[in-house]
Amino acid sequence: MTKNKRSAETDVSGDGGDASALYRMDHSDPKSELVDRTGLSHDDLQQIARLMEALRTLREAEERLSAASLKYMRLSSVDMRALHFLIVAGNTEVLPTPGAIAAHLGISSASTTKLLDRLERGGHISRERHPDDRRALVIRITPETHEAAKRTVGQQQANRFNAAARLTPDEREVVERFLRDMTAEIDVSGIAWAEAAEAGALAETAEGAASE
Structure with a gap:
């Protein structure tokens, strides 16, 4: 590896291997084709990226808990x-x-x-x-x-309550608003490509059942 090249673990981040850099829009959407970043500073982008990374680690923790529970309960x-x-x-x-x-x-x-x-x-x-x-x-x-x-x-699952209880009432309001807003932003209801994919999956299921 030359001095001008970095390992696969660090070349994407550009921040010494900071995983949150994978979620920076100036990295994944450099031409602002997906998101209008007008008015957002470099610090804003980094903070939002860290938030996205935190959501990723939460999802992974939930997936591990789900997998462990399914195996335990069979x-x-x-x-x-x-x-x-x-x-x-x-x-x-x-x-x-x-x-x-x-x-x-x-x-x-x-x-x-x-x-x-x-x-x-x-x-x-x-x-x-x-x-x-x-x-x-x-x-x-x-x-x-x-x-x-x-x-x-x-x-x-009940331990989630502990994290929520450590927040102030105002912080809980902010977190709830953020989560509900993000849910609305990524909802695929009424999205053409998602509905087409769902229709295709249902058709394949029906064809498979008919051929059995």
Whole structure:
């Protein structure tokens, strides 16, 4: 390597290997084709880049937690979402029906039935008759699964509260506004290329099911 060349770890950053430099718009969008940076100073760009890097590390931590929880519980991500829904329902004295679970997960009745069958076989849930409607069912998480989820995944997720509690009320307002604003900025609802990709994926799924 010559003196004019740097390693792959540092040549992108230009800041001694600072990972946040990967998120600086003057590096990824040097001609301002994507973002108008008028009025933003060099310090502004660096600060925003550090914020983007912090979001990246948060996402990675969440992904590691999710992967660890799925392996520990030996369940899928949809299974875990269903169990979380049941835990919250139990804590709030709500009677969760299969229909409520399907609506929460955004899946069909048939898929919900398969999910509940799988969770029941694994000893994670029980089906009971609804006390006010004998034709309906109420789904309960078993005490054993509830306890296992609470002392592992639940505890790690609850630790998020600690970070939020350390902020002042004004800081929480700023963080909430930022997160909601960013969510709106990156939402792909109504975006042509995203809807086309979704339609293509659904078509491939339908073709695969038809050929089976």
